[in-house]
Amino acid sequence: MISPLLQVYKRYDLEFVSGKNATLKSRRGDKYIDLGAGIAVNSLGYSNKKLIKTLIKAAKKPWHISNLYNIEGQNQLAEKLTKSSSCDQVFFCNSGAEALETALKIIRKYSESIKKPNRKEIITFKDAFHGRTIGAISAAGSIKYQKGYAPLLPGFRNIETKDLTIEKLEKFITKDTAAIFLEPIQGEGGIKQFSNKFLKEIAALCKKKKIIFAVDEVQCGMGRTGKIFHHQFAGVKPDIIAVAKGIGGGFPLGACLVKKEIGAAMTYGSHGGTYGGNPLAMAVGNEVFDQISNEKFLKKVSEKGKYFKNKLTELQKKHPKIIKEVRGQGLMLGLKINRNYFKLVDIFRENKALTIPASNDVIRIIPPLVISKKEIDLAVRIFDKSLLEFKDYA
Numbered sequence: 287m288i289s290p291l292l293q294v295y296k297r298y299d300l301e302f303v304s305g306k307n308a309t310l311k312s313r314r315g316d317k318y319i320d321l322g323a324g325i326a327v328n329s330l331g332y333s334n335k336k337l338i339k340t341l342i343k344a345a346k347k348p349w350h351i352s353n354l355y356n357i358e359g360q361n362q363l364a365e366k367l368t369k370s371s372s373c374d375q376v377f378f379c380n381s382g383a384e385a386l387e388t389a390l391k392i393i394r395k396y397s398e399s400i401k402k403p404n405r406k407e408i409i410t411f412k413d414a415f416h417g418r419t420i421g422a423i424s425a426a427g428s429i430k431y432q433k434g435y436a437p438l439l440p441g442f443r444n445i446e447t448k449d450l451t452i453e454k455l456e457k458f459i460t461k462d463t464a465a466i467f468l469e470p471i472q473g474e475g476g477i478k479q480f481s482n483k484f485l486k487e488i489a490a491l492c493k494k495k496k497i498i499f500a501v502d503e504v505q506c507g508m509g510r511t512g513k514i515f516h517h518q519f520a521g522v523k524p525d526i527i528a529v530a531k532g533i534g535g536g537f538p539l540g541a542c543l544v545k546k547e548i549g550a551a552m553t554y555g556s557h558g559g560t561y562g563g564n565p566l567a568m569a570v571g572n573e574v575f576d577q578i579s580n581e582k583f584l585k586k587v588s589e590k591g592k593y594f595k596n597k598l599t600e601l602q603k604k605h606p607k608i609i610k611e612v613r614g615q616g617l618m619l620g621l622k623i624n625r626n627y628f629k630l631v632d633i634f635r636e637n638k639a640l641t642i643p644a645s646n647d648v649i650r651i652i653p654p655l656v657i658s659k660k661e662i663d664l665a666v667r668i669f670d671k672s673l674l675e676f677k678d679y680a
């Protein structure tokens with residue numbers, strides 16, 4: 287029988303009908319520890335009381351109002367985001383790819399506005415992931431996602447990150463370079479982290495060369511690593527920040543943040559989107575932001591991240607032939623597996639822990655930020671048991 291769905295996802299035969307905190311319940315009635323959070327989306331977990339209340343209240347008012355009119359929630363959330371970042375202005379959209387597209391358009395438009403129309407090239411990095419639009423796959427440079435979609439968008443220089451130094455990176459900058467664009471921690475690329483030192487050097491290089499420093503915090507941002515934005519650990523001040531996933535707590539929401547000097551290039555009518563920042567999305571986004579931006583909440587994310595990482599490091603010591611490395615920060619962790627990591631994800635799932643594969647050999651652990659220590663302990667027990675079973679697949 288032909289499925290009425292476009293067959294772009296290979297799905298597991300598993301359906302979830304309810305959830306609480308970081309635990310999901312399947313149609314068959316089994317409980318699963320969710321270490322994927324809908325791919326870093328469900329930052330406040332499941333059945334968050336205040337979030338549900340907020341959504342129900344908003345559902346009784348108009349869901350959608352055109353961006354032709356003032357939408358109070360946009361001003362509120364934009365104010366919170368700009369107060370908590372190096373940027374001054376926000377464009378709301380519905381997804382990470384759209385936040386990326388907005389960033390790319392701003393970069394190009396800015397070059398026009400300063401009368402440097404040839405200055406359009408954007409430096410990006412190998413193993414990056416920026417979404418699935420033509421612009422985003424062109425920017426990220428991954429052949430896997432580009433295959434079959436030529437002609438791609440020109441204007442990107444995709445750089446190898448292995449053994450990359452700031453001196454090597456500087457050599458790629460020409461008179462046509464407009465921006466450097468990176469994920470401070472690559473998510474789909476396998477939890478690969480730019481060090482704080484390297485981020486500082488890149489920010490300084492951008493300043494020196496007068497080019498835009500743009501970051502994609504769609505996955506690593508919104509509290510996931512213990513600060514609202516991950517780059518804040520390095521103390522850098524990006525000119526553009528792309529945000530999505532965790533900002534909506536499960537409601538489709540994205541945002542592109544920009545400094546005012548650069549944002550000024552975006553004039554009336556130069557960009558837009560029907561749904562971006564509608565009242566329903568803004569009600570949820572404001573509530574998610576209020577909960578995540580609380581200092582105590584962020585401190586707990588850091589603590590739980592350390593606790594989880596320590597437990598995973600103990601597991602690595604116990605199973606050194608399988609786990610090659612434990613990576614990441616906060617609640618954005620990765621296990622580098624030396625073989626058949628897909629099979630291990632299957633065994634974890636059969637034992638009721640949901641994880642997400644990344645890159646060629648990494649298992650991602652990106653749970654709801656509200657995960658409890660008890661849920662972490664249970665996840666670690668499931669991992670331990672699964673790793674013993676996995677030995678038989680050697």
Ligand SMILES: *Cc1c(COP(=O)(O)O)cnc(C)c1O
Nearest residue numbers: 381382383415416417473504505
């Ligand atoms: C998921 C992701 C995107 C794309 O977001 P969508 O909402 O799927 O369009 C972009 N950048 C990063 C870093 C991501 O992890």
